[in-house]
Amino acid sequence: MSDERAYPSEVATEFPRPPREFEDAEGRPIEVRAWEGEHGPGDDAFESVVEMYVEFDPADRAQGVPPVGEDRIREWLANLFEQDGYDVLAWQGDEVAGHATLVPDDDSTYELAIFVHQEYQGAGIGTKLIEALLGHGQEHGAEYVWLTVERWNRPAVALYEKVGFETAAAESFEMEMAIRLN
Amino acid sequence: MKVLLGIGGADDSLDALHETVERAVETGDEVTVAVVENPDSDRAPEDLVDVARETLTDAGLEADVRRLSGDPGSSIVELAESEEFDQIVLGGGQRSPMGKIRLGNIAEFVLLNARVSVKLVR
Known part of the structure; x- marks a missing residue:
């Protein structure tokens, strides 16, 4: 499957680096920050991320993630953070509104996923968050990024296209999109 | 079955x-295993x-x-129909690095083309 993926031949434009502060479409002050250092249970940011996923609307799940139930969520996040990728969080005060992650696939290639809590969707946070994640990865030398998305998930596909992702493979139930950062 | x-x-x-x-x-259950490429x-x-x-x-x-030889998905479907199996069972997909489930190409073909029930094992 992955060997059939076609990356764009052109390198994407330079994305804004985190941190970014802005007001979302509802007038809420949002801060997007890279999440560096250790992420582990007990850590304030980790617990805030767990809280966001525990409240996450199951209807917004994609291909089985995030899992349902706090234990499974903790297990999934532990596995995610063990892999040493890049993570960016959108904060309103001390509440996590969204999380975007690049998980290493091999040395130069990363899988992307982004989750915005239902109370914060449709307010322009996803765009700022994904741009900041791509900027963060770009800054650290990440070269190729891919993702999968269910075909019917139009808002997600539109977001990925807006920031420069191109369709890489479309013969499966879910489609693959890819971008070249460096 | x-x-x-x-x-x-x-x-x-x-x-x-x-x-x-x-x-x-x-x-x-009476099990037949079909090995495909x-x-x-x-x-x-x-x-x-x-x-x-x-x-x-x-x-x-x-x-x-x-x-089975030939196209893996269609050879499974064909065998299931010609020998009147009640159910086809397949692996339920692999996880991507970040944990998303991805169905294999064979499972996708069988799901869309089989006339008997298909079970995916998780």
Whole structure:
């Protein structure tokens, strides 16, 4: 499957680096920050991320993630953070509104996923968050990024296209999109 | 129930083999294993035939293992129809680095084309 993926031949434009502060479409002050250092249970940011996923609307799940139930969520996040990728969080005060992650696939290639809590969707946070994640990865030398998305998930596909992702493979139930950062 | 398990060597297909055998021991299902060539798997079909025979025999079941040639998805569907199986069982997909489930190409083909029920094992 992955060997059939076609990356764009052109390198994407330079994305804004985190941190970014802005007001979302509802007038809420949002801060997007890279999440560096250790992420582990007990850590304030980790617990805030767990809280966001525990409240996450199951209807917004994609291909089985995030899992349902706090234990499974903790297990999934532990596995995610063990892999040493890049993570960016959108904060309103001390509440996590969204999380975007690049998980290493091999040395130069990363899988992307982004989750915005239902109370914060449709307010322009996803765009700022994904741009900041791509900027963060770009800054650290990440070269190729891919993702999968269910075909019917139009808002997600539109977001990925807006920031420069191109369709890489479309013969499966879910489609693959890819971008070249460096 | 007459069950046709298709395996191509990806990890999820081996999980499906173990689950199906365990269940057959409990329920008395009649299991046939169809070994197909999965281009996404490194395991050789000949080795899979041995693994399947051994797993069935160890569980005290009859070792009905077939090696199918040609397109993997359509050969499974064809066999299921020509020998009137009640159900096709397949691996339920592999996880991406970040944990998303991705169905294999064979499972996608079988789901869309089979006329009997298809079970995906998670």
